[in-house]
Amino acid sequence: MPTHDYTTRILWTGNRGEGTAHYKAYDRTWDIAVPGKAPVHCSNDPLLGGDPAKMNPEDLLLSALSACHMLWYLHYASDAGIVVTSYSDSPIGVGEVGRGGAGRFVKVTLRPHVGVQAGTDLAKAEAIHHRIHEVCFIARSVNFPVDYAPVFEVSG
Structure with a gap:
């Protein structure tokens, strides 16, 4: 199987x-510095x-x-002839903290709000x-269940 390399640089600023x-x-602050990106x-x-105004690893x-998930959804929708006009998500991750402070995610629920054109087969879209x-690289890499609770909005 072909492989892809990903790289980043973490620089402690604290x-x-x-x-x-x-x-x-x-x-407990740092910067993520990927070459060529902000x-x-x-x-x-x-x-x-931590600083609540900054992204943390869980975020x-x-x-x-x-x-x-969104990028694959848009791809599959396009292939299926479903015209998506908007997409937002407000996922919820449930974490637990065990003995000694070690934590982990136990589940995530993605809650995409998807705008589609009138006449869309919503069962097919769901x-x-x-x-x-x-197929999602990230979803296939995590060891906790990922659920979906999509909402569709049909536009004229």
Whole structure:
């Protein structure tokens, strides 16, 4: 099977001058720097002392899963002759924290709101969502269930 390489650069930006001399001496911030792209400023989850105004790893995973699903949905809809006029998603990821503070996602529900043209076969449009997990790079890589709760809006 052909392979693809992906690369990124993570640069810790949280050294306040003491490095990690003690637990409260440093910020949990970093930048994602992919060559040729704008940097993304990130922080730890606010529950763990992070900056709530910055993306955290959990936000990024949930966003990547949702975006991958959307891109495959648009592709399959186009192939099926379904004209999508808008698409947004507000996914919900459920996490749990175990002993010692270790956490993990236990499930994600994608909740896409899909605008389609009048006359669209909504059952066919809905069925597409359930095929995507077979091909989405991100969905195939996670070890928790991903559910779908799409809503369709028909425009004239």
